[in-house]
Amino acid sequence: MSWWRDAVVYQIYVRSFADSDGDGIGDLAGVRERLPHLVELGVDAIWLTPFYPSPMADGGYDVADYCGVDPLFGDLDDFDDLLARAHEAGLRVLVDVVPNHTSDRHPWFAEALAAEPGSAERDRYLIRDGRGDEPPNDWESIFGGPAWTRLPDGQWYLHLFAPEQPDLNWRNPQVRADFRKVLKFWLDRGVDGFRIDVAHGMIKHPDLPDTGLAEQISLLGRGELPYFDQDEVHEIYRDWRALLDSYSGGRIGVAEAWASTQERLARYVRPDELHQAFNFALLEAPWSAAEFGEVVTESLATTAQVGATTTWVLGNHDVRRPVTRYGDGETGLARARAAALFSFALPGSVYVYQGEELGLREVLELPDEVRQDPIWTRSGGADVGRDGCRVPLPWSGERPPFGFGPGGGWLPAPGEWAASTVGAQRAEPGSVLNLYRSALARRRELPELGDGEMTWLDGPEHVLAFAREPGFTCATNFGDAPVVLDLPGDLVLRSDGAESWTGELPPNTAVWLKTGKS
Structure with a gap:
């Protein structure tokens, strides 16, 4: 079976993962040093956000050289060393490619x-x-x-993004030829694939028509816009798929694509196009059994029509962290833990954004003077932007920057994170980190999990329960009160960390059950 159909991929926001040289910014050497954490976590691959030379007008998504490494993050030798160490550890490596636009300094x-x-x-x-x-x-x-x-x-x-990010003309054959060279540069170095930024955006309507609409961003993923999801974009991906298939080892393309319907999103993962497309519908769904159930049913049905797998996402570097989206505090944390178990049990592949395995919340109280997101500056401070989910990871210790690096961090971590560090959570049996490690270990061990089929089971209101054959059940209580379930099987895991199962499922909790040997 193709590795990517049920892979667990860990997203590394490089500047916020680990700092090796004390400048306050994460780097490739820092990632290399922290690979043991990812091996222990149990992921199959890592995705690195852009580390290319860039003026950093948009955190590196304004690329000035697609075939280099910005000195902030190291150099090509650091990349090659990281790639080799990751492969030695059994981890595949995906890199970001940003084809919709360049930096204005390119x-x-x-x-x-x-x-x-x-x-x-x-x-x-x-x-x-x-x-x-x-x-x-x-x-x-x-x-x-x-x-x-x-x-x-x-x-x-x-520039569909910042003025420092001019959009390329993908109807120009030279642009297509040059990007083929970029892909080959990294494939020849040994990368296992690409996450494609703004994969839906490269082709614009040839007439550049007015939309007649204000607040057009509100239609992203919900309506039709003349600069997104144009039919001709699929010509590009058929060409890229042929290139990926010409390399051995199962190299893949992953679309960051927004489309107006699940059917249009599924077109990006047809057999002769890309391998995965992020399913943002689950990420956007409110905490509700009906909403989660509808997304899963529709997503699985539409990807099945093209023979593809579904790629589940609960967070990334562009959205508020799940703990905060689901209500913050203890309620938000309980729901985020349950959502993780729910998504890990679904058919398909899963992406984990760094810090989700620690149960980190969105840092909303950042001082204005440290914010760097162009959304913050271009909105005149009306929109706080995305910096709150990009605060450097806490690794160890009692005070910020919690082992992120020898110096401080480019964004300040809240003092309360002392209890959320990797070191603190390793020693706590019921921690979020240990829940993730247990869940991903069982996902790898149990043949029912990963790629395949699922069947919804009848249950009380506010409960979603489904079966994976042979003999696995996941049930999640989205409600505010405990429910008693008549489900067969012995306890595998509970999102609340409890180690017994009497049939009563507390609110905001998920449970994994298994009949027979586990």
Whole structure:
């Protein structure tokens, strides 16, 4: 069976994972030093967020050189060493590729600015004449404000994100050829695949029409926009799939794609396209048996139509952490623990964002002066942005930065995290870390889990229960009161850490049961 169909992949936000040199910023050597934590956790692969040379206008997602390493994070030797050590430890390595846009400091954009309107250099990007003193259309930036910036000669360039991130013109054959070279550069070094940033965005409607809409970002993943999920984008992925398949070892492509329906999302994982697409529908679902059940049913049905697996996600570096989304405090933590067990038992692959295995909350109280997210700056402080889920990981000790590195961290960790460090949780049998380690170990041991089928079971209101054959059951109580369940099997795990099973399931709790030998 293909490894990726039921892999557990751990997302590393490199600048916040581990700092080896004391500059307050995580780096590739820090990741290498902390690989034992990931082996003990029981994941199959790691995904590294961008570590390429970048002015860091958007945390490295503004790339100035796709085939290098920013000095903040090390150099190519550090990357090669990390890759070799990860492979020796049995971990596959995925890297981020950012094809929708470059940095405005990329040589390609410098060449475009120096060239004349209508030149081949300008055709690499979406640079157009405006409507008098107005931009070419009404498109809005994901980070707020207009999606167009005017150049000194009067033309405008498109940036669906920050002005420092000009969008490439993927109808240009040279752009496609150059990105093929980028993929080959990293595949030849031995990477196991790519997470594709804004995978739905590279092709824009050729007419660049107005939307007639304000607050267009609210339609992301819910409606149709002329700059997202255009049909021609699939031509790119058919070409990339052929390239990936030309390498041995099961190299994969993973789409960060938003689509208006589950059916359109499934198109990204057709047999001749990408291998996985993040399922953001589960991430966005409120804490509700009905909502979770609807997402799972629809997701499994639509991916099955194209013979693909479903890729479950509860968090990442762009959204509030599950503990906070589900209510914060003890309630939010209990729900996040239950959601983890629920998702680990589903058919398909699972992604874990760093810190979820520690039950970290969103840090909402960051001082204004330390925030770096362009969402914060472009909204004039109206939107706090994403820095709160990017606070450096706590590894050990009683005071910040909790072993993150020899110095401080680029964002301050709250003092309460002393009880949440990796070191503290290793010693606590009922900790979130030990729940994750136990769950992922059992997921690997039990043949019922991972890829395959599931069957919903009847249960009380606010309870979702499903079976995986032979003889495995997961039940989750989304309600506010305990329920008594008539389910067969012996206890495998409970999300609340209890070690016995009488048939009563507390609120905000999930349980794994197994009949026969386990």
